[in-house]
Amino acid sequence: MTEAEGYHRPDKESIARPLHGIDQTTTLVDNEFFIRAAFAESPQKGFEALFRIYYNPLCSHALRFVYTREVAEDIVGEVFYQFWKNKAFTVVQFTYRTYLYAAVRHRAYNYLRDELTGSRTPSSLDELDVAIGEESPLTLIEYDETFQRLEKVINELPSQCQRVFLMSRFENRKNQEIASELGIALKTVESHLSRALRQMRQLLLSSISLIFIGLH
Amino acid sequence: MEELVNKTLVFDYFAGKVSPFQKKSIEAWLAIPGNRDIYYQWLHEWETNNLQLATNWEIAFETASRRIQYSVQESDPAGKASIRWWQRPGFWMAAASIVFLIGLSGWLSVDLIRYQTIETSYGETRRYVLPDGSVVELNANSSIRFPRFGFTEKGLLASLVGTSTGRRVELTGEADFSVRHLPNHQPFVVTTSKGLAVNVLGTQFTVFSRARRTQVVLRSGKVELTMPKQSNNRPLTMKPGDLVVLDAEGKLAVRQTAHPEELSAWKQHRFTFEQTSLREISQILQENYGLTVRIDGDELANRTISGSFPAQNANELIQLVAELLQINYFRDNNNVTFTN
DSSP: OOOOHHHHHHHHHHHHHHHHHHHHHHOOOOOOOOHHHHHHHHHHHHHHHHHHHHHHHHHHHHHHOHHHHHHHHHHHHHHHHHHHHHGGGGTTTTHHHHHHHHHHHHHHHHHHHHHHHTTTOOTTGGGGOOOTTOOHHHHHHHHHHHHHHHHHHTTSOOHHHHHHHOOOOOOOOHHHHHHHTOOOOOHHHHOOOOOOOHHHHHHHHHHHHHHHHHOO | OOOGGHHHHHHHTTTOOHHHHHHHHHHHHHHHHTTTHHHHHHHHHHHHHSSSOOOOHHHHHHHHHHHHHHHHHHHOOHHHHHGGGGSTTTTHHHHHHHHHHHHHHTTGOOHHHHHEEEEETTTTTTEEETTTOOOEEEEEEEEEEEESSSSSSSOOHHHHHHHOOOEEEEEEEEEEEOOOOTTOOOOEEEEETOOOOEEESSSSSEEEEEOOOEEEEEEESOEEEEEETTTSSOOOETTTTEEEEEOTSSEEEEEOOGGGGGGGGGTTEEEEEEEEEEHHHHHHHHHHHOOOEESSHHHHOOOOEEEEESSSSSSHHHHHHHHHHEEEEEOOOOOOOOOO
């Protein structure tokens, strides 16, 4: 898709759309009403409803940042666990959806930042979900730009490099396995992986460091 | 500027397809109180329409429930308020005598204490989540046994108790495993009565270990098969779609199966037959439902069925088989007879 197409397409349709958007809103709010009703019955029932509705899309969203299935599931699982353990669901002032998405994005983004800057600490993922619901519009947009840029970087990798990267990350395969399955040398696999990481770093770190100057 | 913002624009924005000006108007729109909730709502809708992967929320929910129950027990407020139970007078005396009694009965050999057993009766299937979050689905007339202590750690406790430590599951019968990968890459081993061990490296597979046959089917991931009690113990690595059968002489034969998931169709109460003879189906009736089957004549016993069929219980399966082969059957309690 070129930039030029991106310019006119939404404009053309925007006049008729707002009403439609509002209609969609109502159905989704009702969705949360059922979750609240489930919570009124018991936390167990409430969480079952939350997992059913949000677990999969949240993992899918986290994956856009971390590109590893296990990590994405761990992040989402941890957010649900903290939400449950701290009984945050009793005091949440906005929708459950807002809380869960904000917390997952915050963690996934921090994970990616730590991975690319090599500053991963054991507690990186255990930090509390503080400041959830206080992100500025700019932060929200920076998060979105991060996963979009990441997708672009990975899409633009040479095809075999991309394949090796996805096998290693998404399928969690060992370098030696990838080498024997693709019939290439172990060294080649390693160089593909470090190339992918280098590209991610180059395209992301400049913008990420800017965000952090902006935040503090 | 922010009045330009609607769902279509925000969806295009998520997909990275908007102009810098449009992005600016979204930023302005986000600053308005209440719009952040709408933003997340649309993000959720967009993500739901553009999923990157399929997960199993039920497993995740059960794992989280377990963690919660565990942490609730740990931080029981009653324990903090009063004298801790082990500080009560007489506790140590009682404890010492209990330890003595247990020691007396040779407790290291008491499997009831060391192992937890999960079993299914005839005609029952059961789903069970192991302490590490891995999921086992047991077919009828099957059981698994695993260490009660130290299942998820190679810890001191487990070695003190003398259990073979770590994630080890002993299987009798037929079960389907979805093994969770742990951050410390701890192995998961399934052992069978015929001495075949399946070493798992994070994956989904079905193990069948009954009197007539032992077989392993791998759906995804990677497992390694070993025969720990044999001298020439060379591991065999399976690829997804492989079906390995342990023959009577204790040799492993590898075959390819195009539809590995069909071999665990019993999870959905389906039976998948591929040129399966009535004789083999009788064995299934025997293994899964505890029925004794008599077939009238060898010719009838050798007739075969192919296809995948639903059957909730023994009667449905018997009826189905009789209809497909156009034969008669007679059932008296646990005895079934097939006749022409």
